[in-house]
Amino acid sequence: MNRIIILAAGKGKRMGPSDRPKVLHTILGKPMLAYVLDAVVESGIDAKPVLIVGHMSEHVRAVCGESCEYAAQTELRGTGDAVARARPLLEGAADDVMVLVGDQPFVTAATIRAIADAHASSGATLTLGTVTVPDFMEWRTPFADFGRIVRSANGAVERIVEVKDASPEQMAIKEINPSYYCFKAGWLWKSLESLTSDNAAGELYLTDLLAKAILSGEKVQTFPIPPDEALGVNTLEQLMIAEALMKARAR
Numbered sequence: 604m605n606r607i608i609i610l611a612a613g614k615g616k617r618m619g620p621s622d623r624p625k626v627l628h629t630i631l632g633k634p635m636l637a638y639v640l641d642a643v644v645e646s647g648i649d650a651k652p653v654l655i656v657g658h659m660s661e662h663v664r665a666v667c668g669e670s671c672e673y674a675a676q677t678e679l680r681g682t683g684d685a686v687a688r689a690r691p692l693l694e695g696a697a698d699d700v701m702v703l704v705g706d707q708p709f710v711t712a713a714t715i716r717a718i719a720d721a722h723a724s725s726g727a728t729l730t731l732g733t734v735t736v737p738d739f740m741e742w743r744t745p746f747a748d749f750g751r752i753v754r755s756a757n758g759a760v761e762r763i764v765e766v767k768d769a770s771p772e773q774m775a776i777k778e779i780n781p782s783y784y785c786f787k788a789g790w791l792w793k794s795l796e797s798l799t800s801d802n803a804a805g806e807l808y809l810t811d812l813l814a815k816a817i818l819s820g821e822k823v824q825t826f827p828i829p830p831d832e833a834l835g836v837n838t839l840e841q842l843m844i845a846e847a848l849m850k851a852r853a854r
Contacts, residue, residue: 605719606697607649608689610782611636611705612657612676617838624659626705627666628842630849634666635836638708644670645712648701648719653692655685681806682782683798690792699723700791702784702809707835708845709852710783714832721826722785728821729790729813731760732783732828742848745834745841749779750810752825760825761817763810767803780810781833783826790821 615625626636636654643652654671656663657679664673674688686702693700699722703710722730739747750763751773763780764773794815798807816823831852836842 604697605648605699605701605723605785606693606788607643607652607701607703607715608655608686608693609636609639609643609652609671609703609705610655610682610685611663612655612660612679612685613706614658614679615706615837618842619839623662624657625836627659627662628836630708630842630846631853635708635845636663636667636705639703639705639710640667640670642710642712642715643703646715646719647712648715653689654705655688657685681800681804682809683795683807683811686791686809687795687807690795693788694792697788700786700788702782702786704782704835706837707781707833709832709834709848711832714783714828718783718785718826721824725824726822727785727824728787729816729823730785731763731813731823731825732781732833733778733825734781734828734830734833735778736830737777742834742844743830745837745844746779746830748835748837749781751776752778752780754778760813760823762814765802765804765808765810779833781828781835782809783828783833784809786812790816 611626627634655674657676676685676688733752736743750765753761755761836845
């Protein structure tokens with residue numbers, strides 16, 4: 604059985620002063636989070652995903668109602684800590700756990716299903732969605748904020764480097780991490796216990812699980828995601844880009 608976690612606890616500081624959490628900013632009149640939830644339900648993977656809420660959680664609960672289960676991240680300590688909040692709800696209830704992000708409204712049901720199927724058929728401990736872009740210009744500018752995928756000389760994934768920790772050479776990498784993951788559940792819960800906040804942001808990064816998997820000899824695979832399905836929103840300018848793309852998709 605698969606379950607899905609959607610990260611939706613962030614404040615969205617770069618969106619400016621607001622009376623709503625970031626995931627409830629609207630595109631064509633519909634909250635970003637609602638697009639993600641619709642895709643999850645349509646995928647058939649999880650009819651009632653677990654939503655990680657934090658900042659202004661009452662607003663998120665009011666919008667989503669009974670369509671989700673909820674886990675609270677009362678102190679925003681990073682994505683690794685956020686996913687750990689779902690453990691009491693999901694441990695023992697799922698063989699595999701997928702993690703998505705509530706501020707990436709373009710993901711489709713077909714891609715969610717494809718990631719889940721690829722993960723199940725491969726027997727991988729960790730399946731990581733990746734996106735490769737030609738540049739960070741025009742509508743692709745939001746991707747500059749995404750972590751970079753670092754590969755070895757033989758093409759194997761070595762690690763993900765967050766922008767805050769990346770060198771200039773790493774910042775030039777065009778393969779990025781859209782934060783779409785699928786994990787073997789038992790391995791996920793155990794591995795989250797050993798995460799540390801030894802990084803520039805002082806947070807527990809979910810991305811650090813990749814290095815743990817590689818070091819322990821676990822099977823890791825990547826899955827290519829279409830760039831237009833991975834676009835995220837962190838600023839009002841990026842929200843305008845997303846609005847224009849959603850209009851084009853609707854046409």
